[in-house]
Amino acid sequence: MIEIISVGGYEEVGKNMTVIKYKDEAVVLDMGYHLPSLTKFQREGGDKKYLTVKGMQKLGAIPDDSKLDKSIVKAIVPSHCHLDHIGGIMYMEGAYNAPIYASPYTIEVMKILAKDDKKEFKNDLIVKKLGSKFKVSENIEIELIAMTHSTLDAAMIAIHTPDGIIIYSNDFKLDNKPVMGKRPDVARLKELGKTGKVKALILDALYSSTPGKSFSESVAREMLKDVMLGTENTGHALIVTSFASQIARLKSAVEFGKKINRKVVFLGRSLAKYTKAAENLGYAPWMKDVEVVTYAGQVKKKLKIIEANRGKYLICCTGNQAEENAILTRLGRKELPFKFQKDDHVVFSCRTIPVEPNITNRAKLEKQFIKEGVRVFKDIHASGHGAIEDARDLIEMLNPEIIIPGHGAMDQTGGITSLTDGMGYKTGKDVIFMEDVKTLKLK
Numbered sequence: 267m268i269e270i271i272s273v274g275g276y277e278e279v280g281k282n283m284t285v286i287k288y289k290d291e292a293v294v295l296d297m298g299y300h301l302p303s304l305t306k307f308q309r310e311g312g313d314k315k316y317l318t319v320k321g322m323q324k325l326g327a328i329p330d331d332s333k334l335d336k337s338i339v340k341a342i343v344p345s346h347c348h349l350d351h352i353g354g355i356m357y358m359e360g361a362y363n364a365p366i367y368a369s370p371y372t373i374e375v376m377k378i379l380a381k382d383d384k385k386e387f388k389n390d391l392i393v394k395k396l397g398s399k400f401k402v403s404e405n406i407e408i409e410l411i412a413m414t415h416s417t418l419d420a421a422m423i424a425i426h427t428p429d430g431i432i433i434y435s436n437d438f439k440l441d442n443k444p445v446m447g448k449r450p451d452v453a454r455l456k457e458l459g460k461t462g463k464v465k466a467l468i469l470d471a472l473y474s475s476t477p478g479k480s481f482s483e484s485v486a487r488e489m490l491k492d493v494m495l496g497t498e499n500t501g502h503a504l505i506v507t508s509f510a511s512q513i514a515r516l517k518s519a520v521e522f523g524k525k526i527n528r529k530v531v532f533l534g535r536s537l538a539k540y541t542k543a544a545e546n547l548g549y550a551p552w553m554k555d556v557e558v559v560t561y562a563g564q565v566k567k568k569l570k571i572i573e574a575n576r577g578k579y580l581i582c583c584t585g586n587q588a589e590e591n592a593i594l595t596r597l598g599r600k601e602l603p604f605k606f607q608k609d610d611h612v613v614f615s616c617r618t619i620p621v622e623p624n625i626t627n628r629a630k631l632e633k634q635f636i637k638e639g640v641r642v643f644k645d646i647h648a649s650g651h652g653a654i655e656d657a658r659d660l661i662e663m664l665n666p667e668i669i670i671p672g673h674g675a676m677d678q679t680g681g682i683t684s685l686t687d688g689m690g691y692k693t694g695k696d697v698i699f700m701e702d703v704k705t706l707k708l709k
């Protein structure tokens with residue numbers, strides 16, 4: 267009998283963690299963290315340095331695995347490098363005796379983040395290529411299936427057991443024309459579906475209320491091209507902000523920046539970390555044309571130079587959600603030596619994550635830019651999460667017996683029933699909404 271334990275990420279977007287158990291063997295899929303609980307704690311004066319694992323669990327910042335029998339866990343398998351999937355690992359893995367298996371980029375990012383935080387892993391980090399299948403215990407085999415998402419080397423994970431297969435799809439979209447990396451391995455997914463052995467699909471249902479299909483990254487690239495090459499920005503500052511782990515988007519920005527003869531400068535430490543991971547693996551040869559500036563003093567010095575030569579540079583930085591300490595937010599607050607002028611360009615190559623404080627902070631930042639005469643371009647973006655038609659395609663390919671909507675609380679994932687109702691799945695029986703720290707026994 268297979269059991270599915272929903273440790274985290276079923277009542278919030280963040281701190282994803284799911285355990286698949288078969289007899290006395292188990293694997294952990296993801297150990298993420300929930301950034302809003304941490305930032306709230308830090309805003310209220312707390313210092314993350316002094317937080318224990320228990321303290322973080324109490325805050326809701328990492329999954330609560332206190333009830334889990336850790337002695338039966340044979341592997342920890344993060345699906346991709348986003349913090350809501352890997353952010354908890356370096357705090358929690360020490361309580362386990364299990365290797366950590368993941369794709370090359372996922373492992374590389376974990377190593378860089380841990381080094382930066384002066385942390386060491388107790389368990390081995392083992393790189394597995396997308397497309398590989400490997401045994402982790404007597405009865406469990408893991409397969410990493412190539413999938414597209416908003417970062418590199420994302421995997422859809424198949425857990426093979428003698429009783430059938432579980433598919434873990436957090437996070438995915440079906441992008442047939444990704445700007446970097448492989449296309450989704452649709453042939454393999456169909457093959458698994460044809461076996462009739464897919465017992466359950468844990469479905470990334472975050473955007474299940476969004477109609478249609480998520481746009482391809484190549485569409486976002488065209489949108490960015492349109493803004494960067496199709497507007498009059500000669501002689502004006504040009505700033506593009508996106509997510510540090512959105513390497514394909516950064517690649518597009520760098521290429522268009524070069525096309526308009528601008529020197530490209532990446533500002534900030536998180537951009538440095540994620541792009542370094544890509545460079546280390548040989549994924550980002552275009553980084554040779556980019557100057558990366560990380561330390562506060564150097565950032566200030568560089569900004570002074572850029573201010574005096576504003577038409578000659580392209581700045582890429584974080585702060586797309588107007589996060590408190592990000593470069594763009596600090597530029598907005600005038601804490602850095604750079605003054606905006608009328609007709610400077612700020613391109614938000616992202617979508618505002620629809621939670622507080624992001625909504626309020628972003629609105630405030632935009633309003634201020636507009637007041638200063640800055641030209642603001644926003645939503646130059648394609649999401650990394652599939653919309654409802656991506657979910658339909660995935661369900662049809664895999665033909666799972668049951669569906670467990672994941673990556674959010676029911677008010678976010680509940681939209682999926684409008685699809686599954688019409689596909690013959692009965693909510694409550696075949697579509698099962700879980701809460702955090704619950705166990706589902708499969709027949």
Ligand SMILES: [Zn+2]
Nearest residue numbers: 346348415437
């Ligand atoms: Zn993700």
Ligand SMILES: [Zn+2]
Nearest residue numbers: 348350351437
């Ligand atoms: Zn996620």
